[in-house]
Amino acid sequence: MPDGHVGLLEDGGPEARRRRLWGAVWQQHRMPLLPCTSDLVDALSRHGLPPEVIHAIHEASSAVDLVLDAKARSAELERSLQTDDLSAEEEAAAEVEFLPLLAQADMADDLLCSYALTLADNLPVLRNACRAE
Structure with missing residues (x-):
């Protein structure tokens, strides 16, 4: 602000919303913040969803987890490669x-x-499970 105070400006643009919603995961890896697979599967299991639905969602979620891990590790490696602290072998x-x-x-x-x-395909089953409770 002109008076030297820090102020919060409301930015309704999509990028600003993504940054607020997904935080560091979005800023560092350009991926949404999603529930971890184990928490998601536990929640689905508690609602009594059919095993094939849980399995399909588990597979899709695990694949996203692995890609996020790959992005994080590649960013870490890229930072280490940009420094000159590695030996030739390590590089x-x-x-x-x-x-x-x-x-x-x-x-x-x-x-x-x-x-x-996968979530959209199984949405009717998910909704029915939530209504049953």
Whole structure:
């Protein structure tokens, strides 16, 4: 602010909303903050969903978890490769690990779509389970 005080400006744009909703995960990896697979599966199991529904959601969620892990690890490796603190051996090992992680991270959009479609496909079952309680 002109008077030197910090103020909060309401920004209703999509990027500002994503930053507020998903925080560091969005800012660092450009991925939404989703429930971890184990918490999601536990919640679904408590609602008595059919095993095939739980399995499908577990698979889709696990794939997203793995891609987020790949993005985090590749970012970590990239930071370490940009510093000159690595030995030649460590640098070579980091480069070997880095490329497959990048390929895995490139699948994020497809896996997020698959996750969303899996939830959407099973939405009637999810709704019925919630109504039953």
